[in-house]
Structures are given as structure tokens and as C-alpha cells.
Amino acid sequence: MKKKEALVRTAARLFAERGYEGTTTAGIAREAGVTEPLIYYHFTGKEDLFNYILERAAETYSERLETLKADTRTQFEKIAKLIRLHFHIVEEMPHETYLIASACPARLSDPDSVCTRTVTSQRAWLKDFLSRCLKAGIRSGEFKKVPLEATVIVLIALLNAVLRQRVLGLEDVAGLPAATVEFCRRSLLKNSA
């Protein structure tokens, strides 16, 4: 039991550091302190182990997202919470978030890969969530009259950039989360200095 968890944790770290193809089953086993065949006892293969990690991370991410649906006073407060949540996720699961940036790009050409399915469904969720927020905010006069679809895309790009901050080399500038929220607030809200 403990060995399986060691396997998964080590694999997550190595997949993140070296990419999927750059990580060997021998390397995972060695660094996890187990033997190689044990991987095949717990998983059907390397791909299965990778997918397991990805799905676990996706599940955690989805659970966090669901908590945002609870009412909040303003629409922008919802968006602000969404942004802050992404900063938290990176702290909580650094390997897993890096892994998506490191190992997934090369797998997105396969529409059946777990990477593609995960990324697609998360994007759909974000798109829906942000569309509703913007629409409601614009209608109620909270937001400026921004173009709906394109602005949603810009916001999603910004959230992705946050998740990839280690890849992007975003140094740990103090107040980065706050600055990101403020950047968006000034751009969206009607009454901002």
C-alpha cells in the first residue's frame, strides 16, 4: 500500500521534471525504492500510471472549481476567487500542474488521450463559468461592455498562464495573486480608478 503511493508520488515528480517520454519505468522504480515489475502489478503499464496521476489531479481540480458555484455578492468576486484558486492549486500540487504543461502538449494531437479529454472538459467548464459571470455582470452594469467571447478566452489564457507559472518562469513576486486580480478588476469593472 505504502509502496503504491511512493510509486505514484515519484512518478508524478519525474513526469513533471522530464516529460512523459523522458521518464523511464526503471527510473520511477529506482527513485521510488521499488522494483520495476511492481508498476505492472498496480497498473497496466506506464501510460496507465500516467493517466492515474492525471485523473487524480483533474478530480481535485474539479472539486475545487465546484466550490466556486456558491453565491457571492458580485460577479467579479467570483472571478477573483477563480484566479486566487489557481494560485492555490499550484502550491498544493506543484508536480501535477507542471506535469500538464510538460507532458501534455505532445499528447494533445491524440483526441482520445486522457490529456486531451481532461484539458477539453476543464476548458468547457471555465468557458461556461466565465461566460455566465461576464453576461450577468454586463447586464447588471457591474462590468464594462466588453466583447463576451473574446474576453472569456483572454481570461482563460490568463488562468492557464497562472497554472504554468513555474514553466513560464514567473518569479515569486510578492503580491502577484493580488496584482493579477487587480489587473482584471481594472479591465472589467465600471467604477475602478
Next chain:
Amino acid sequence: MKKKEALVRTAARLFAERGYEGTTTAGIAREAGVTEPLIYYHFTGKEDLFNYILERAAETYSERLETLKADTRTQFEKIAKLIRLHFHIVEEMPHETYLIASACPARLSDPDSVCTRTVTSQRAWLKDFLSRCLKAGIRSGEFKKVPLEATVIVLIALLNAVLRQRVLGLEDVAGLPAATVEFCRRSLLKNSA
């Protein structure tokens, strides 16, 4: 001569689609319509071919960036041009920009890799350029009083997101470049509706 160029172009595409480790020298040769040893006639190895592609792309990118230094009326016009330039670069070198997102993350742990050196120096250039713009704009009253360092980081993240748009799955929403520019304008400029 023509064969070398076929080699380089094919390699750029495959490295982008499959990542560095996921791309085989046999695959490059096959798809380029040449034999494998030709790679070793023109380059010292797979890594050398990869670096050659990266450095060529980095050079083109740097040249484009340098054109921005010419005077422009307002500070924001400089930033707007920078954003639009990144949208152009993606059109111009789609493989090379995807390649950086696909093959580089796993190589950034090595401080001596061409990936790391390229990314680092480009980030430094952008940081310097954006810092000057913001500082000047704030002093002259063109911009709101935004926190300097953190806002620079947010802008760089946004530029990176633009370069990685295919990785991020940013659909070809009409008017995305304009929307991105406007998103920033509203956030930065004092007199914006």
C-alpha cells in the same frame, strides 16, 4: 542543400507535435524523405539539430522585438504593438512556437540547455522593455498607478499565453488580438471607458 532545409523543417514540425524525446531521428528522416545518417552529416546529433531550430527561431524573435524600440506616440501603443507582434509570430512560425511549449519544459531543469538560455534572455528583454514602458506611462499620467513589478509579470504571462495559444487550445476567436489589446488598455490607461 535543399535536403538540409527539408530536414530542419520536418524536424521542427515533429519536435513540436511529439516533444523532443517523443521524436525519433528515424521519424524525422523518413518524413523529410532523406536517410537517417544525413542528420549526422549536417548536425552532430539530435540535440544539435534541436538547438539549431531553437536558435534560429530565437534569432527571428529577437529581430522582431528589436523593431519595437522605434518611437511610438504613446507608451501603450508600444505595448499594443508588442502584443500584436506575438500574435503575428505564432502565424509566422507555428511549429517553432509550439515546440517551445512542447519540448522545452522538460529541459528547463538544465541551466545550460539552449532552451533555458533562450527563455531566460527573452524574459529579461521583455521585463526590461515593459518596465520602461510602465514607468514612463505612469510618470506621464498616461497609465493608472499600477504596481510596477507585479504588473510586468502579469503582462509577460499574457504574452506567453498568446505564444502558447495552440497548446492552450485558444480557438480562433475572431478579434482575439484586438480583444487582448483592449483588455490591457482598459486595465492600464487612465482615460478608458
Next chain:
Amino acid sequence: MKKKEALVRTAARLFAERGYEGTTTAGIAREAGVTEPLIYYHFTGKEDLFNYILERAAETYSERLETLKADTRTQFEKIAKLIRLHFHIVEEMPHETYLIASACPARLSDPDSVCTRTVTSQRAWLKDFLSRCLKAGIRSGEFKKVPLEATVIVLIALLNAVLRQRVLGLEDVAGLPAATVEFCRRSLLKNSA
């Protein structure tokens, strides 16, 4: 376990017949009736396999040499035993002795190679052993007054020639061991017809 020994034995033969560079890992595996990767399961590579064989042979050789230190009546009897021992070694480990002649010369330029280290230490042992014998024999009047150092070198050359007899094409002349011993006896002993 049995497969590893088959690997080692076959490798010794092929290295001897074809030299180090002329022997391929594919050839070793084929003739040993195993697959190529097994070499890399038991050894870190071709070089490691080669060194293993060399070191095993060197160990056996050293053990045989040590048995000579036991008292013998005359100094020449010691030398005679040493010569006969070399004839025995060739019978006992034909591949390994040929291997040293076939695969080592090209490796002696590297001072850190196992070939160089092995050959050097064995030469030192022989030099020491023969020096003591000659010195004692000359002092006691058993030997003629031969120049010490140069004669030791001549004797070592002769021992090497014995080990390399197959390389040198020394046919199996009946009584060759005896003739070699007698050749030296006549040259060294005072009272020889």
C-alpha cells in the same frame, strides 16, 4: 545463472578470435544462445563484460603465481616451475591468454584501462620474483654471473612468448616446454654440459 556463464564463455572466445572492436554484442548473444539485452542485464556494457573476463583470468593467473613462492631446493627449480606454469596456463585458459594478445595491444595506450593495469601489475610481480631468484642464484654460485636487470627482461619476454604461443604460431612441437626450460638452464647454470 547458466545463461550468464554461457555469455561470459562465448564472449571470451569471440574477443580472443576477433579482438575487442571486431566482436559485436549481437555476435556474442547469438553464439551464446541468448538475446542481446541480457548482456546489459548482467553487465553495464560491452567494456564491462570484457573487463570482467580479463579480471577473472588475471585472478586465476595471480593465484597460480602465488603457489610458486613455496620453497624449492634450487633457484633454477623456481624458474623452471615458472616456465612450466605458463605452458599450463595456456592449456587451461586458451581463450583468455589469446585475448590478452589479441585485444589488449590496442588498449595499452590508455593507462586507466584494465588491460594496462593488469599487464603492469603482472610484469611487476614477475620482475620482482625473477630478480630475487637470479640474485640469490648468483650469490650462491648456482648461476653464472649474468647481468641482472637485462636478463630478467629477457626471461619475461620468453614467458610472454610462451603465453602468446598460439599468436606466435608456435606449433605443438613435442617437448617444447622441456626444451624451453633446458634452453634457460644451459644459459643460467654454472655446471651445465
Next chain:
Amino acid sequence: MKKKEALVRTAARLFAERGYEGTTTAGIAREAGVTEPLIYYHFTGKEDLFNYILERAAETYSERLETLKADTRTQFEKIAKLIRLHFHIVEEMPHETYLIASACPARLSDPDSVCTRTVTSQRAWLKDFLSRCLKAGIRSGEFKKVPLEATVIVLIALLNAVLRQRVLGLEDVAGLPAATVEFCRRSLLKNSA
């Protein structure tokens, strides 16, 4: 013209240092300061170049041997000259003599190789020459009554050891040629102290 000679000289050195298989045509060309295809202009291939070197060396060796047939007072003087000649040959053609020790062993299994033919014919010449010397010397009472065939073999082994002195690691002991001659004189001559 000069380039061909550079090619041959460099090749001789490299074949000696690295063995036949360990020497690459690219390496020869590089170190000779010419391009690879030039080898194929002057020779039909690597093997042909190797054989050319070997045959040139064998010719020189044979010419030297022929000079020994001229009358000399005693039989042992002939043998002494033969021994000294071998010490000279090593000085004169160090690469070529090392080459025979380094590259030939692995080729002696092929009876049609130039190595095999060269070595065989030289051995035959030496065997004939030494047999005549010993026979005459024993008949005339100059030599002790040594067993003919076996002693010839021992002497040939000693000559080979001289040629291979660099391989055998025989240090440049002062007076080694003289000591070798004396070693044999004491063993063969009737009236030696």
C-alpha cells in the same frame, strides 16, 4: 603524391595504436589532413590500405633478412646478427612492428589474409635459416647437442618477443640487445663460461 604518403604514414600509426577495427577511415583522413574519399582514390578500401602497409613492411623486413645470408665466420655470429637485426627493425619501423602485434592476431584465423600469409612465410624463412645454423653448428662442434626442432621454436619465440617489445612493455634497459645475444650464446655455445 605527398598526400598519399601522409595517408599511409598516418594509417600505419593509427592501425598500430588502435588495431584494424578500432581505426576508422574518417579518423585516418582527419589526422592525415585529407578528405575521406581520397582513400578510395588511392586504394580500393580500408583493407587494401592496411594490406599495402603490411606488405611494404614485410618487404623491408625480407630485404633485411636476405642480407644475413652472406658468409660469417661462425654459426652463432649469424644468429647474433639475426637477433640484433630485430632490435634494429623495431627502431626503424616502430608503427609497422607494433601493428603486426596489434592488428594481426584477430586476423590470423583467416588463412587467406595478408597477415596470415606474411607471418607464415616469415616463420618459414626463420625456421629454415635457424635450422641450418643449428645443424651446422652442432655438426662442427661449435654448439652443444641441443634438440634441433624445439630449440628453433624457442629462438623464433624470442625473436618475436623482441619485435613485440613495446607490446610486452619491455623497458629500454641499457644493453638489452647485448644481453639477449649473450643469453643465447651461453645456452648454445660449447665453450661459454
Next chain:
DNA sequence: GATGAATGAGTGTTCATTCAT
């Protein structure tokens, strides 16, 4: 004479995976 470009065949080595225990 001499070379830049190119290649078919093979090199040592590593991979994810399996199997008997």
C-alpha cells in the same frame, strides 16, 4: 587529383514489458 553530399548496413545500448517463482 580531390571533394561535399549522401547512404545501406550495422553498432552498442535502452525501452516498456513479461514470466516463472
Next chain:
DNA sequence: TATGAATGAACACTCATTCAT
């Protein structure tokens, strides 16, 4: 649960050699 031994397929790379010029 767990492993030591083993493997088929592929890997990056090198070889001696050729050919058009």
C-alpha cells in the same frame, strides 16, 4: 505482494563506401 531474469522492438549514432562534380 513482490521480484530476478529475460526479451522484442526500437533507439541514437557510426561505419565503410559511393557518386556527382
